[in-house]
Amino acid sequence: MSYILGVPRYANTAPLYHFLEEGEGLVFRYGVPTELNRWLLEGEVDLSLVSSYFYLKNADRLRPLPDFSVADLGPVYSVNLFHRKPWSELRHIALTTESATSVRLLHYLLERDGLEVRYTHEQGGLELLERYDGVLLIGDRALSTYVGLLSIVPESVHQIPVQPGGVFVSDLSMRWFTHTRLPFVFAVWATRSHEPPPAEVVRRLRVARSLGLGNLAAVAGTEAQRLNVPERLMQHYLWNFRYHLEAPDRLGLEAFASAVGLRYPNCFWEV
Known part of the structure; x- marks a missing residue:
């Protein structure tokens, strides 16, 4: 068997x-x-x-x-909220349907910052930013989307931008680390x-x-x-x-x- x-x-x-x-x-x-x-x-x-x-x-x-x-520990690069408005102005977010953990982590981080946000489960990528303040992507899609926004390949991790192509990229693991140091x-x-x-x-x-x-x-x-x-x-x-x-x-x-x-x-x- x-x-x-x-x-x-x-x-x-x-x-x-x-x-x-x-x-x-x-x-x-x-x-x-x-x-x-x-x-x-x-x-x-x-x-x-x-x-x-x-x-x-x-x-x-x-x-x-x-x-x-x-x-x-720190940035993960593949559990990202892509958004055009600053974090503090987020009100409506499109969520991946692939991962319950990443969704719950996002909820926690936003609630911790006192933000009241509506969530909608949607399949898609950055085109969803035409209708939502932000879109949560995970895994290979998040990584490929992030790399696609880079104009050059950085020489050092410290040179990786957090707003490539005019899009904010909030790394949820890094936000967790900033809060907990874990x-x-x-x-x-x-x-x-x-x-x-x-x-x-x-x-x-x-x-x-x-x-x-x-x-x-x-x-x-x-x-x-x-x-x-x-x-x-x-x-x-x-x-x-x-x-x-x-x-x-x-x-x-x-x-x-x-x-x-x-x-x-x-x-x-x-x-």
Whole structure:
């Protein structure tokens, strides 16, 4: 019988599975985070990367692996609110339908700043700014959209503009860091709480991650070609991520749970 792994096909998750091969009982099923969340609860996948907000909301039904995450300390570059008005003047925002975590983080950041904003779920890109004050994009689309606004490829991360092409780009992970000085955890590997993951599958995931991080230039080259973005920017983008759910990441996850009124269970599989 096959063991089904739920995988979001985003560049920032590629180091986790670039060197992981299907076969020997392991099968991939690709989807966006909201699909993967649903599939895991419904039993259509056995182990999946799920969004952190979804995990926290369903902590009684899910349990994560102890040492895997997709997290970031500071700017993430791919969870962006694009807007033409300043942050303090935002009143109506178009939301991605791909990620519950990014949407909830945006709600929290705006509420914390005392802003009353209306939200509409819409598919699309920057053309939505003709009808909305801002549009939230995540993952590959957010990264490609941001790169598309750049007139030149910066030599240094400190030269990356925050208003390229006259469009404000608010990086939600950076806003979280400015407020908390903690990493933000976007996703964890999790299974249903009554179905522990096979040790061999976890071993293969750990080996694949080691190979991915040890050969990050190769992973970045593949993803840069796929998305048609400069390889140097892709390398920096992937360097930023934290994939091991270390102590600072767990503190960040706990802080996010508290910020959105959820319980942090601090309960992981022992594998």
